[in-house]
Amino acid sequence: GAGVSQSPSNKVTEKGKDVELRCDPISGHTALYWYRQSLGQGLEFLIYFQGNSAPDKSGLPSDRFSAERTGGSVSTLTIQRTQQEDSAVYLCASSSDRGLEAFFGQGTRLTVV
Amino acid sequence: KQEVTQIPAALSVPEGENLVLNCSFTDSAIYNLQWFRQDPGKGLTSLLLIQSSQREQTSGRLNASLDKSSGRSTLYIAASQPGDSATYLCAPGDGQNFVFGPGTRLSVLP
Numbered sequence: 001g002a003g004v005s006q007s008p009s010n011k012v013t014e015k016g017k018d019v020e021l022r023c024d025p026i027s028g029h030t031a032l033y034w035y036r037q038s039l040g041q042g043l044e045f046l047i048y049f050q051g052n053s054a055p056d057k058s059g060l061p062s063d064r065f066s067a068e069r070t071g072g073s074v075s076t077l078t079i080q081r082t083q084q085e086d087s088a089v090y091l092c093a094s095s096s097d098r099g100l101e102a103f104f105g106q107g108t109r110l111t112v113v
Numbered sequence: 114k115q116e117v118t119q120i121p122a123a124l125s126v127p128e129g130e131n132l133v134l135n136c137s138f139t140d141s142a143i144y145n146l147q148w149f150r151q152d153p154g155k156g157l158t159s160l161l162l163i164q165s166s167q168r169e170q171t172s173g174r175l176n177a178s179l180d181k182s183s184g185r186s187t188l189y190i191a192a193s194q195p196g197d198s199a200t201y202l203c204a205p206g207d208g209q210n211f212v213f214g215p216g217t218r219l220s221v222l223p
Contacts, residue, residue: 033211043157043202043213056209091156099144099164099208104157 002026004105006092012111013082021077021108025094032075033095033102034067038088046090049075050098082112115140117214119203125220132190134217136203141184144208148177148188150199151216157202160188193221 005024013019025032034046045059049069060066064082069075079086089109093102116139126132136146145164149157161170161177163186169178176189186203200218204211 035213042215043204043211045210045212048209050209059210093157099206101159101162102147102206102211103159104149106156 004092004094004103006090006105006108008108009106010109010111012113015084015112016081018078018080019082019110021079021090021110023075023077023092023094023105025073025075025092026096026103027073029094029096029103030072031095031098031100031102032069033093034075034077035091035093036088037091037107043091046077079110082110084112086110087112115143115205115207115212117203117205117212119201119214119217121217122215123218123220125222126193127222128193128195130193130221132193132219134188134190134201134203134219136186136188136214138184138186138203138205138212138214140205141181142207143181143205146177146179146186146203146205147211148175148186149202149204151202152199160201190219193219195221195223197221 007022030051032049035043047067048056064080067077089107091107093104095102120135147162148160163179174191200216202216203214
């Protein structure tokens with residue numbers, strides 16, 4: 001596709017359930033980022049993948065959060081045992097290499113009820 | 114830890130004005146700096162990327178400058194239009210992670 005694609009666009013889940021959020025980066029982009037934007041808050045870094053290197057997980061808020069990137073392309077962000085404070089817009093971005101222009105998807109709006 | 118501030122927090126101007134949005138960051142050891150716009154309920158749209166070795170970048174009516182040593186970047190918008198209304202975000206990067214400012218919410222009135 002022409003841009004970064006995220007699915008689903010909206011997700012409502014019950015507290016305690018697990019959710020998976022998907023990101024399809026721009027084809028050929030080696031760098032992939034996940035961010036979170038809570039209501040009225042700024043963007044919070046979660047995790048960064050670069051090629052085959054070990055990901056930078058320093059932004060993950062708890063061990064309930066994990067992410068993987070298969071085949072250097074699609075990435076999945078998993079949140080286990082969701083809590084209400086996990087409600088936010090989760091944004092994915094990719095760039096063609098480290099330190100180059102980042103392009104964002106439209107985000108997944110997660111609501112935990 | 115990188116901290117980013119943006120001034121003003123909000124700005125409302127009549128159409129046609131030239132605008133200046135300011136961004137300050139505390140750690141000058143950056144790899145690059147990117148400006149984005151965010152429309153309500155939408156993702157981020159990249160506007161300009163400035164590498165740490167560059168002083169400015171231009172795209173159409175937009176011009177971004179970078180003074181790395183003083184930890185400042187400025188986004189100039191010429192001849193503003195109602196379609197420019199959005200939140201503008203500044204994000205210095207270390208090559209692996211962008212740290213975002215709180216944004217400047219811009220309204221351009223027709």
